[in-house]
Amino acid sequence: MMEANEILNPVKRIGDVPGIKVGHQFYARAEMVAVGFHSHWLNGIDYMGQSYSKGEYRNYTFPVAVAIVLSGMYEDDLDNADDVVYTGQGGHNLTGNKHQIQDQKMERGNLALKNCVEQHVPVRVIRGHESKSSYTGKVYTYDGLYKEKS
Known part of the structure; x- marks a missing residue:
């Protein structure tokens, strides 16, 4: 779908995505990709890179x-409903046992x-x-928009 330019919302945006309200359920990560809600079927962090630094x-x-x-x-990772401790990306082994095997780097999604x-x-x-x-x-x-407490 991405190669054929058939994503519903192909341009990444900060904030909500039109038509997706809090509580909306997706039955696969691929569904999020198809509507442009989260552009990675595997990565936990979706982000805008330098190409978005112009314009809006x-x-x-x-x-x-x-x-x-x-x-x-x-x-x-810690999920207490209103507060989240999110480990980030990288550093864990891919065997499914969730253990960190190396330090994460301050790059890509972590940055x-x-x-x-x-x-x-x-x-x-x-x-x-x-x-x-x-x-x-x-x-x-979809649980809503979160940001650092001031």
């Missing part, structure tokens, strides 16, 4: 995160989240839950 967002320091998926992939905190930019938060009613075994629910 020129006053931001890039990269800037636009969305994260909380799905329990890291051993020290984008740091820039959001420093600039008080809201990030879309999607929570993944186990679900027997989903063909993927998970349901992803």
Whole structure:
């Protein structure tokens, strides 16, 4: 769909995506990609790179995160409904045991989240839950915009 330019909202944006309200459920990460809500079917952090530094967002320091998926992939992630400790990306082994095997680097999505905190930019938060009613075994629910407390 991306190669054929058939994504519903192909341009990344800060904030909400038209037509997707808090509580909206996706039955696969690919559904989020298809509507332009989160552009990665695997990565937990979706962000805008330097190419967005012109025009509407020129006053931001890039990269800037636009969305994260909380799905329990890291051993020290913490999700307390209103407060989230999000480990970031990288540094864990890919065998599924969630253990960190090396330090993360302050680049890509991690740098984008740091820039959001420093600039008080809201990030879309999607929570993944186990679900027997989903063909993927998970349901992803849009939980709203989160930003660093002032």
